[in-house]
Amino acid sequence: MGTRQMHLGAVPYGTGGPGSHTLWLDPEIPGDASVNIDWFVEMAQLAERGKFDLVFIVDSQFITPFSPPHYLNRLEPLTLLSALATQTSRIGLVGTATTSFNSPFNLVRRFGSLDLISKGRAGWNVVTTGDAGTAGNYGLDEHYDYDTRYGRAQEYVELARALWDSYEDDAFVRDRETGQFLDASKQHVLDHEGTYFAVRGPLNLVRSAQGHPVIFQAGDSDQGRDLGASVGEGIFTHAPDIPSGQAFYDDIKTRARDKFGRNPDHVVVMPGIKVVVGDTDEDAREIEAANNDRDHTFGAALREFGRPFGWHDFTQYDLDAPFPAEALVHGERSFYTQAKAVTQRAADNGWTLRQAVEATRAFRKSEFVGSAATVADKLVEWWEARACDGFNIGLDHPANFRRIVDEVVPILQERGVFRADYDSTHLRGHLGLPVPVNRHTAARQAG
Ligand SMILES: Cc1cc2nc3c(=O)[nH]c(=O)nc-3n(C[C@H](O)[C@H](O)[C@H](O)COP(=O)(O)O)c2cc1C
Incomplete structure (x- = not known):
């Protein structure tokens, strides 16, 4: 699959995510940033200028008065990403959605639509919902137990992939001479009857240029890791230092290869990190300390x-x-x-x-704090040590993110570890992932 490349994602935190209660005081951040599409467009375009692989939208559906500002008042991820799709052309668009409180046909259709609107740039971060209180917004007294949560997630993703294959890529003939619109033999009913879901299909949507949206996964228990290793193509995780990053990386890749017979290169591990760029290392550490004291x-x-x-x-x-x-x-x-x-x-x-x-x-002190050269060194050190395949960088202060794009990224490019320009139009291409062959086409070809 060519030489190994570092992957970069941007995680916009609007008015301030976990531990960032006063981020919104930054004069560059509109007070309504987390519901302001213009702000998201500006940030996504900035990340695209930096040739980032993707924008990554985290989500939650349960709040208290003490939730971080971004969580209190935020746009729904798929609606937001559909708008970003029309204002960007290359960057991947990954949205978080839960398998605990969504009906599969509906969600799979929405991700399929985002994939078409963005011309093959959609990704789905599969979560089981961390905030237990969410259950109360869906008519349940309590959240599911872990076996149910992860059982649903596993079946859900397998079902999603089957639904996305409802049409073979050449199903729509659209022959103006003969008047044939559809080759009905290439439309497939699913008739799924599983443990948690029953879905007849077919999905009323063709596949995009990348076949299926890319599946990300976030969840760290044994069951969560098995889910990631069996169906995840990208993994969103936390890693405080290189040794724990390496242990996680090794565990996920080994599970993928040994337990699920997958190519470990097709599971891209991207921990979420905080980056602070300063004129000097001391300057950056001072900015970090001041931010931490004020924000948290x-x-x-x-x-x-x-x-x-x-x-x-x-x-x-x-x-x-x-x-x-x-x-x-x-x-x-x-x-x-x-x-x-x-x-x-x-x-x-x-x-x-x-x-x-x-x-x-x-614990919030980050390793990725310093001059642009120091930050680039750290990113490369982690990546070379196989503590990860790339990073989901928190997008907090816009001025800081501009320095990442304008000062850190060029160093990574010079070193040849990060793309100088996009060489693919879809997210799978950016991440070095194969386009899945439609299962019905494959079966037809096999025999
Ligand atoms: C790095 C990371 C990011 C997560 N992001 C989200 C999120 O954006 N929204 C959400 O509802 N749950 C999120 N989760 C929660 C997981 O889906 C899961 O419900 C939770 O972590 C408990 O499972 P676990 O014990 O397997 O980690 C995240 C978990 C991790 C580890």
């Missing part, structure tokens, strides 16, 4: 600390008493892997609640 006060951090635990209210505990490990039960149907890790770390270190919250604030 202890009070805001204490509130947000409850998110993996189903937005459990930690203000009810004595800050200086031992960490309340009993709170873990509230995370069982939420971001449980993360809640368990936080609880374990507190126990291992004998922390109080205050120390655990302070640690999450300190």
Whole structure:
């Protein structure tokens, strides 16, 4: 598949994502950025100028008054990406959507439509919904247990791929001489009767130039990793340092190869990272420290600390008493892997609640902070060490992102690790992923 290339995604956080409660005070950011299509267009075009592989839209559907600003008031990802598709021409458009609270036919149709509108640039970040409270917005008393969540996700993605293959690529004859519009033998009914879903099909939509939207996955439990390794083509994850990045990378690629018989190069691992570019390394570290202090006060951090635990209210505990490990039960149907890790770390270190919250604030220090040359060095170091295949870079302060595009990207290009220009029109091409052959065409050709 040619020489290995670094992949870059931009994750726009509008008025401020997790831990960024005052990002919106930046005078360059409109107060309504997270619902302002002009702002998203400007940022997507900037990322496209930097030849980024993709724009990555995270999502959630449950809020409290203490949710980060971007989460309080934000555009629905597929609607947003459809608008971006008309204002960009090359950059991939990846949207997060849950398999827990969407009906497959509808969601698969919407992603298929985005793929056609964007001419083959769509991607779907498959999540099972971390925020347990979302269940209440869909008529359920509680979120599904993990087996159900991941069972649905697995069946959902397999079903999606089958639906996207409803039409073979030459099904529409559109012969003006004979008047034949469709070759009906190339339209396929699915008749899916699974554990969680029953869908007859066919989908009323052809495939795009890239065949299917690219499947991303985010979820870190054993079941989450199996989902990513079996159906994921891109993996959105967190990695605080090279050794933990390498361990995750190795685990996902090994599962993909050994457990699911896949080519590990077709699973692109892209952790979300924070980058700060300064004139010098010291300058950048000062900017980072000032941002962290201002954006994530202890009070805001204490509130947000409850998110993996189903937005459990930690203000009810004595800050200086031992960490309340009993709170873990509230995370069982939420971001449980993360809640368990936080609880374990507190126990291992004998922390109080205050120390655990302070640690999450300190944990926010990024390795990718420095002059443009330092940041480029770090990106290459991680990538060469196979701690990842690329990065989903948080798009926070526009001035900082411009420096990434104008100063860091050219260094990566000079070193030959990142494209000087797009050489594909679709997202699969950017990521080095094959275009899947329609299963019915393949079966026809096979025999
Ligand atoms: C890096 C990462 C990003 C995620 N992004 C989202 C998201 O944007 N929206 C969402 O509802 N859930 C998101 N999730 C939640 C997962 O889909 C999953 O429900 C949650 O992490 C619990 O599963 P796990 O224990 O397998 O990680 C994300 C999880 C991870 C690890």
